[in-house]
Amino acid sequence: MPHPHLWPRLTVPVIALLLGTLVAAPTRAEDGPSVAEATDYSLTVHPGRTGPAIGDSMYGVFYEDINHAADGGLYAELVQNRSFEYDRADNAAYSPMTAxxxxxxxxxxxxxxxxxxxxxxxxxxxxxxxxxxxxxxxxxxxxxxxxxxxxxxxxxxxxxxxxxxxxxxxxxxxxxxxxxxxxxxxxxxxxxxxxxxxxxxxxxxxxxxxxxxxxxxxxxxxxxxxxxxxxxxxxxxxxxxxTYKGRANGLRKDLAEKTAALDPGFLRFPGGCIVNTGSHEAYEAPDWERKRSYQWKDTIGPVEQRPVNANFWGYNQTYGLGYYEYFQFAEDMGAMALPVVPALVTGCGQNKATDDPALLARHVQDTLDLIEFANGPADSTWGAKRAAMGHPAPFGLTHLGVGNEENLPDEYFARFTEFREAIEARYPDITVVGNSGPDDSGATFDRAWQLNRDAGVAMVDEHYYNSPQWFLENNARYDTYDRQGPKVFLGEYASLDNRFSNALAEAAFMTGLERNADVVELASYAPLLADTNDAQWRPDMIWFDNEKSWGSANYEMQKLFMNNVGDRVVPSAASSTPATTAPITGAVGLSTWATSAAYDDVQVTGADGSRLLSDDFTAGDAQWTKAAGRGTWAVQDGAYVQSDQSAEDTLVTAGDTGWQNYDMKVKATKKAGKEGFLVAFGVKDTGNTYWWNLGGWGNTRSAVEKTVDGAKQTMTEDATTIETGRAYDIHVQVRGRQVTLFLDGERWGTFTDDKPAEPFRQVVTRDDATGELVVKVVNAQAADARTRIDLGAKPASRTARLTTLQAAPDAVNTAEDRQVAPRKSTLRVDGRAFTHTFPAHSVTFLRIKE
Missing domain, CATH: 2.60.120.260 (Galactose-binding domain-like)
Known part of the structure; x- marks a missing residue:
């Protein structure tokens, strides 16, 4: 899970999936999804051609103790603070007598x-x-x-x-x-x-x-x-x-059953940020440290002998739900267990590497012991501990991840190599999974992938949380990956809200995952669980309170895909949606994040040299629009200063949302705080903008981020940091869909935002057990998709089985109202080719006998 600063909780609703330039503006029914004139498509299946095989474990679940997912959640214990170990180290409001x-x-x-x-x-x-x-x-x-x-x-x-x-x-x-x-x-x-x-x-x-x-x-x-x-x-x-399966020290039944109903191919645990944050030292009484990384040996054996720990997400974790229980849960669901161990390089914004060779050697040995705990005979040292807990037979571990979202790729990979070499020497059949950092692109991602590729690592874990727009734009992400290189484990992904529009965008992306099943071997939406009374993160797949649990719109979408995977991709092709490309338009803005900064001499000029805005703040700040609660802005010493070092996202704006093809120049000086500058352009409103984030993420790197309906994606980045007290000349040039950025007169970077956000996506797979083609079609737009489908051969039956998810784009599931739910029906299929209309804002799975 990325650091919370990386992807702040959404406050702006996701209103639509597509930019207005992609489809005609829809009309909206009061009580249902948007409607517009039907669009014509074609879909041709090539059953005689061979596509990639899809493994039984392709889709799985990622479990992390975030959002109080363990104690008070999946772990069925009803007593809070049962051992009186709560402490201020866990949370400033805690004491040993909490609850x-x-x-x-x-x-x-x-x-x-x-x-x-x-x-x-x-x-x-x-x-x-x-x-x-x-x-x-x-x-x-x-x-x-x-x-x-x-x-x-x-x-x-x-x-x-x-x-x-x-x-x-x-x-x-x-x-x-x-x-x-x-x-x-x-x-x-x-x-x-x-x-x-x-x-x-x-x-x-x-x-x-x-x-x-x-x-x-x-x-x-x-x-x-x-x-x-x-x-x-x-x-x-x-x-x-x-409890689930009637197990002592077991799991809350409804949450476990909803997870098992996904039919997951694997269970990745125990995180996430809790894996590699905190001290890597062992428990040593009496001077034990509460904020320690998740170390598996702490979590097995009698529950009264397991220590507690301060959870990275701000509360106490008891380890009552530990490694043995995770392995047992995976086995009970028929899923492959995929544990992740710390690599001694902290992630999630901490960015520190441990240089103690003895400590590294101890963690490597702990990992070897973990494999013995999972797979060793009952008379081995660690296999005997598993047997004593009630499971004499091995669990059959095959995959193990080392590290999670490290931002220091070289330091991480040096330590990863120590783990990998030791594991492969003793357990050559174990797949050791590397990772590529916390984002889908950028310098860390590229360097991590290079290191993994050059070393011949079998599988690389990718994580990203992006806007629905990004998921619609990146269906072809894995089309160009090296078929001979490392396989991809997409260990965490989500589109940053639980609305049906988010689920649709994820579904469009998932058709690309399946089409590239020879590269993407494993994929899991994240996170799995969230307590509606106390959640640190959204979106989440399953929400719960003390009495009830319910699947989000994303859960229903994941379940539909996970229950209908198929055994092999059947090559197919579909027409696309006509799209126009309009230039980037919008006003300009200034902002900060946990930083005080001064801005001066703002100049915005058109490409033809016309002056659109000029402000040296000698006449005050009348040209700028401030929102309540967004920092403390005032003109000081001839500059526009944001002085509140605790305030986040303090955006003020100026200009016209219709501006296009312009240059923005500004002088910026960091006065104090954790980060640098945020210079915005293409501003429609606070939820739809671009900004150049200079010295972001704790002043560790810089990037241009695009926000669509409140959800962000990174357009380009590098390792630039910002010095306190130094004046910087910032220049943003916008031409059509291309943006070029200059820092102190030097070109810093450029990008072209021209990927089409295709709303009509499909993939076809073959289910060997039923002898059916599974035609999966996503229509993430306001228009029905009238589609001529050519199966390539006459089907064996005139009746196809349909499962459809359809709802308004901003529909959400709640405890009281399940707006997003599958609907089953049948369809008459007369011959090899037929026409079917896929409803607006829908996903449809057709099962057709070959």
Whole structure:
């Protein structure tokens, strides 16, 4: 997952898929998708020709603990902060008692607090709850704590069983009675209470089960102790008995089932940014560091012995869902497990390389041990640990990724090579996957690919999050990749929103992935899960709260493709949409990101020399339009200064949105802050613009970014950084669709934005099991696509099966309203050639017997 700064959360709705120059302006129905005059196309299938085979694992899922996807999400534990390990290192609002409060029954009194001392449960589970009991109150009195669960509370369902467990010790010779109750937030009982007697002053695990007698989404779990003395409690846990596949320490059933319904070919885990961010050091008590990279050995064995960690995305992660559970989940879904280990070069905006050879050697050995854990016999060192957890047979690991989105390609590849050589020497059948950085192009991408290609790496992981426009423009991205070079693992991609228009653009792109299945062997949309109450990132495939889960429009699209892949591509050809090319038009703008900067002497002139704008700010800033909440702009010392170093995207604009073929010149000086300058051109509005981002991404590189309906894509970039206090001369030249950029009089770069955003895309595959051609057609425009289809041979049946996804471009799925859902029907096919009209804003899969 890229650093959040790279792709900020969208605030501008995606209104349309295409620029107005591509198709005629549509008319819009009030309650349905846009409509316009039908456009004629042709689609010809060549069943006698041979296309690339499609592997069983082509489409998979990428799981990262982002958006609270694990604890409070896929991991079925209902108790939040069950081991009292929450800390400010995880989140400034956290404490060891987060989600806990004191509770008293029948007048019981005492004190409750967390302790980290020599009486702890174990070295990796350091804090516990100490209850000092006064013995006060009526008969049956008790004092203890209540847990509020995640978000609104614990969700309990009538008639379902729940397994409680706790580790406890007591200094009372006769033992201490623990009473466990489940109630709603207003005190209504949800189940008969459990009564457990803790005996002895040594840590012992106690368990019990209750059945919910009513349903509630605001449940609270209370544990109280009676009598006097001191009771120590840790790992207070409540699990639904009905987990996915009925597994103990298991997965939330609805989320796991929705994931499994995709029929994924692989499961990539555990990230993402959590893989390679933070310290790479091992856990060392007592001076252990919370913010550590995800290290697999921390996540196996008894859950009470697994440490916690500070999640990169700003919360606590318990590792209750660890490597063993990931392998088990992949196996349960029939998917290939694809773990990713840290390469000792941090990514996601941190950009640091570890130079400690002993530390590198330890991580290489850890990776070899991981393969033994997955594949070794039950009597091997690490295979025995897998067997002890309940899986004597090997998991059958075949692929392993090293690193994630590193921005230092040479440093990364040097360390990757150490991992690769060690793995291939001992396990030559394992495919070691490299990566190409956080973006689809640019200097890091090019250098990383060169290194991977020159070294003969088998597979390279690409990641990119771009606008729907980019996905429509780049269907042919892999057409020109070297067929003899490394294969592509498209490990993360999405078009930056969960509207149906985004899903359509992704579908258009996916037809190109399938057409190039001999190059793109693996692909996974990202991320998989998001808690609607607390998400750090969007878009996401599956959304959930404590009670419900629902697939986004993108989920429905991915499911349609993943459930109808086919075994081989059947070559086909289709006509394209007539398009016109209009020049780049728009006003100009100035902006900053977490930086204070001064701008002066703004000049905009037409290609014919005419003066469009001239401002040296001696008369104030009346020519500029500011939006509320976008920084602090004022004229200071004859320059236009944005002074708020915390403000992001502070865009101010000037000029006419109809301007074209012009030159913009401005002097810029960085005064303070993290980055450099943002100089905008072609500005339609804040969600539709180009800007030259000089000294972006923490002042590590520079790029021109194009934003369409709030979603960005990179047009060109290099490694330029910006110095504080130095004045720069910036010049942007716009001619038609070509842009040339000059920095201090030197040409910095150029690009031509002329790729057609083709809305009509298709691919055909053959399903060997059913003997069917699968004709997949995307029509991402406001016009119906009236299409003459030539199958190349007479079909065996006159009836074709159709599955269609159609909705308004800005339709979204919610917990209450599933606007995007597949519709099944049949189609009469008379002969080899026939005409079918594909609806506007739709994807259609036709299954036709050969």
């Amino acid at each position: 806990w409060s004191e509770a008293s029954v029948s007048g019981g009194t005492g004190s409750a607090g967390t302790v980290d001392d020599e009486q702890r449960l174990n070295e990796r589970n350091r804090r516990y709850l100490r209850l000092d009991l006064d013995g006060a109150g009526d008969r049956g009195a008790g004092f203890g704590v209540t847990n509020s669960g995640y978000n609104e509370g614990l969700t309990l369902r009538r008639g379902e069983r729940y397994d409680f467990s706790v580790w406890a010790r007591t200094d009372r010779p006769t033992g201490t009675l623990l009473t466990v109750g489940a109630r709603t937030a207003d005190g209504a009982a949800l189940a008969e209470p459990l009564r457990i007697t803790a005996r002895g002053d040594r840590w012992t695990k106690y368990t019990g089960t209750f059945t919910a007698r009513t349903s509630a989404a605001d449940g609270r779990l209370t544990v109280t102790a009676g009598g006097s003395g001191t009771v120590r409690l840790d790992m207070i846990s409540l699990f639904p008995r009905d």
